[in-house]
Amino acid sequence: xxxxxxxxxxxxxxxxxxxxxxxxxxxxxxxxxxxxxxxxxxxxxxxxxxxxxxxxxxxxxxxxxxxxxxxxxxxxxxxxxxxxxxxxxxxxxxxxxxxxxxxxxxxxxxxxxxxxxxxxxxxxxxxxxxxxxxxxxxxxxxxxxxxxxxxxxxxxxxxxxxxxxxxxxxxxxxxxxxxxxxxxxxxxxxxxxxxxxxxxxxxxxxxxxxxxxxxxxxxxxxxxxxxxxxxxxxxxxxxxxxxxxxxxxxxxxxxxxxxxxxxxxxxxxxxxxxxxxxxxxxxxxxxxxxxxxxxxxxxxxxxxxxxxxxxxxxxxxxxxxxxxxxxxxxxxxxxxxxxxxxxxxxxxxxxxxxxxxxxxxxxxxxxxxxxxxxxxxxxxxxxxxxxxxxxxxxxxxxxxxxxxxxxxxxxxxxxxxxxxxxxxxxxxxxxxxxxxxxxxxxxxxxxxxxxxxxxxxxxxxxxxxxxxxxxxx
RNA sequence: GACCCGUUCGUCUAGCGGUCUAGGACAUCGCCCUUUCACGGCGAGAACACGGGUUCGAGUCCCGUACGGGUCGCCA
Numbered sequence: 295x296x297x298x299x300x301x302x303x304x305x306x307x308x309x310x311x312x313x314x315x316x317x318x319x320x321x322x323x324x325x326x327x328x329x330x331x332x333x334x335x336x337x338x339x340x341x342x343x344x345x346x347x348x349x350x351x352x353x354x355x356x357x358x359x360x361x362x363x364x365x366x367x368x369x370x371x372x373x374x375x376x377x378x379x380x381x382x383x384x385x386x387x388x389x390x391x392x393x394x395x396x397x398x399x400x401x402x403x404x405x406x407x408x409x410x411x412x413x414x415x416x417x418x419x420x421x422x423x424x425x426x427x428x429x430x431x432x433x434x435x436x437x438x439x440x441x442x443x444x445x446x447x448x449x450x451x452x453x454x455x456x457x458x459x460x461x462x463x464x465x466x467x468x469x470x471x472x473x474x475x476x477x478x479x480x481x482x483x484x485x486x487x488x489x490x491x492x493x494x495x496x497x498x499x500x501x502x503x504x505x506x507x508x509x510x511x512x513x514x515x516x517x518x519x520x521x522x523x524x525x526x527x528x529x530x531x532x533x534x535x536x537x538x539x540x541x542x543x544x545x546x547x548x549x550x551x552x553x554x555x556x557x558x559x560x561x562x563x564x565x566x567x568x569x570x571x572x573x574x575x576x577x578x579x580x581x582x583x584x585x586x587x588x589x590x591x592x593x594x595x596x597x598x599x600x601x602x603x604x605x606x607x608x609x610x611x612x613x614x615x616x617x618x619x620x621x622x623x624x625x626x627x628x629x630x631x632x633x634x635x636x637x638x639x640x641x642x643x644x645x646x647x648x649x650x651x652x653x654x655x656x657x658x659x660x661x662x663x664x665x666x667x668x669x670x671x672x673x674x675x676x677x678x679x680x681x682x683x684x685x686x687x688x689x690x691x692x693x694x695x696x697x698x699x700x701x702x703x704x705x706x707x708x709x710x711x712x713x714x715x716x717x718x719x720x721x722x723x724x725x726x727x728x729x730x731x732x733x734x735x736x737x738x739x740x741x742x743x744x745x746x747x748x749x750x751x752x753x754x755x756x757x758x759x760x761x762x763x764x765x766x767x
Numbered sequence: 768g769a770c771c772c773g774u775u776c777g778u779c780u781a782g783c784g785g786u787c788u789a790g791g792a793c794a795u796c797g798c799c800c801u802u803u804c805a806c807g808g809c810g811a812g813a814a815c816a817c818g819g820g821u822u823c824g825a826g827u828c829c830c831g832u833a834c835g836g837g838u839c840g841c842c843a
Contacts, residue, residue, distance in 0.1 A: 323843085324843090325842080325843045327842080327843075357843060359842095359843085360842060360843075362842095363842070363843090421841095422841085423841085424841050425841095426841095441771090441772065441773090442772095444771065444772075445771090446770070446771070447770095450769095450770090451769080451770055451771090451838090451839070452839075454768090454769065454770095454839080455769095455839055455840090456768060456769070456838095456839055457768095461768075462768060463768055463769065463839090466839080471840080471841050472841095473841085474841045475841065476841085478841085480840090480841070480842085480843090481842070481843050482843095485843085500837090501771095501772065501773090501836085501837065502836090502837055502838075502843095503837095503838090503843090504771065504772065504837075504838080505770075505771055505772085505837065505838035505839075506838070506839095506843095526772085528772090528773080528836090529836070529837075531835090531836075533777095533778080535835065535836080536835095536836085537836085537837090563779095566779065566780085566792095567779070568779095570779085570780055570781070572780095572781070572782095573781085573791090574780095574781080574790080574791045574792075575791095576779090576780090576791080576792055576793090593780080594772075594773065595772090595773050595774065595835095595836090596772090596773070596774095596835080596836060596837090597778085597779060597780090598778060598779080599778090599779095600777095600778050600779060600793065600794085602778085602793060602794060603778070603779065603792080603793040603794080604793095605793095606792085606793055606794090607793090613806095646804095646805095648806095649805065649806045649807095650804075650805045650806070660804095660805095708802080711802085711803095712802070715802080721802070722802030722803085723802055723803065724802095725802085725803085726802070726803035726804090727803060727804090729803075730803060730804070734804095736804095737803090737804080738804065738805085739803090739804055739805085740804065740805075741803075741804060741805070742803050742804065743803075745804095
């Protein structure tokens with residue numbers, strides 16, 4: 295894409311023609327036919343961010359014109375997802391606004407009125423019960439903030455259609471259907487009507503709509519309306535480079551919530567997929583995003599979703615949380631794992647887990663064994679310490695020194711273990727790993743000595759003895 | 768198949784004609800720190816899809832090819 299063009303289009307502050315700067319109005323227009331998908335959520339985020347950045351209005355409009363596919367459950371899931379992400383809308387379901395209703399299913403009279411205008415202009419006709427809009431026979435150019443100028447002649451392009459079954463092109467009617475025989479209106483039509491009615495100034499949407507945009511422009515022109523500024527953002531693909539589907543890891547927003555991601559972390563990562571601040575900053579608070587996001591930073595090529603990086607970004611957000619917030623947010627994940635959040639050892643344990651998790655959902659995996667009544671031994675961990683040395687001897691030495699330890703503190707335990715190591719002539723390190731496996735079941739985990747303090751002398755010793763039995767069995 | 772968009776390390780990206788022996792991040796590997804596990808610090812390997820132009824000079828501009836994605840619905 296020509297850079298001179300991008301700059302010319304992008305570096306303007308939002309205004310239309312020579313009129314004074316007008317208030318930015320963006321919208322997210324989901325169709326309630328499934329879950330809130332990462333692609334949709336990112337589109338919502340970009341629209342939200344753009345509106346915030348320019349002191350504008352972000353609105354939510356529900357595109358439920360397909361009665362057969364739209365469901366109330368789906369709508370709730372989508373709204374919940376947006377709420378969880380913190381992408382609140384200034385106008386839309388639940389909050390109202392001057393341009394409602396915000397459900398397309400409730401706007402039929404408006405669409406009828408607009409249809410009548412096309413009828414009186416002779417721009418539509420009936421075709422087997424459906425209503426078709428006559429597309430103009432001319433080149434229509436989309437001036438896109440991300441993609442530059444894109445030109446298409448709808449009459450030409452629409453006169454042929456690819457038949458997937460026949461695997462070849464067949465004749466087609468280029469005029470677009472805007473109303474079904476059953477009376478339901480079609481996306482292209484209602485989308486344009488509502489963008490006019492709701493005075494949308496900027497349409498930020500997936501690049502999959504780029505080829506549809508000339509149709510929309512033709513409709514805007516038919517209504518004598520100034521179209522909004524379009525910005526088609528690149529798509530997010532799965533790691534294999536194909537369209538993300540609900541089956542792909544990280545595809546569904548509610549799964550982030552369940553896995554213990556932070557909304558700010560998810561927003562941060564979504565922002566990064568297709569946008570960059572142009573410096574080396576990668577971790578942003580929502581406030582920073584609001585201040586820095588702009589269409590000029592959106593690139594034009596598709597990206598592949600990287601769950602590892604998403605987790606890393608979330609981990610960075612977790613690190614920036616205050617201790618109080620971290621503890622409060624961890625509570626539901628403790629409960630879910632059967633850990634009593636009121637247990638007095640919880641704050642300390644969370645402190646030990648804190649810098650080694652990237653999601654809140656990982657916390658029980660790190661410290662859960664502290665609170666459980668039994669230890670489940672990880673086979674490879676056991677095998678690893680077995681081959682490292684005289685395990686039986688080491689455990690026996692640990693039991694010996696720890697059972698007589700009078701000072702059950704970090705320093706006291708360290709001193710005791712050190713003494714045991716000296717007695718049997720091994721290094722401290724040769725004691726710690728077996729001790730870790732014997733008491734916590736795995737070579738991986740939180741800082742061990744503080745864990746032993748939490749465990750208490752009695753539990754520590756019974757676990758060591760239990761492990762001894764296991765070894766002799 | 769036609770049309771549209773795109774192509775810098777495995778991945779996300781910086782790069783707006785000389786400052787690019789191409790920078791950052793995730794991931795990977797190594798070292799240091801740590802008497803355990805991590806965190807952290809340091810370092811390594813790793814990219815301009817290809818071919819033509821334009822230019823004194825091209826990752827940056829133009830054309831073509833290849834590859835990837837999208838659209839071609841009485842879905843949105």
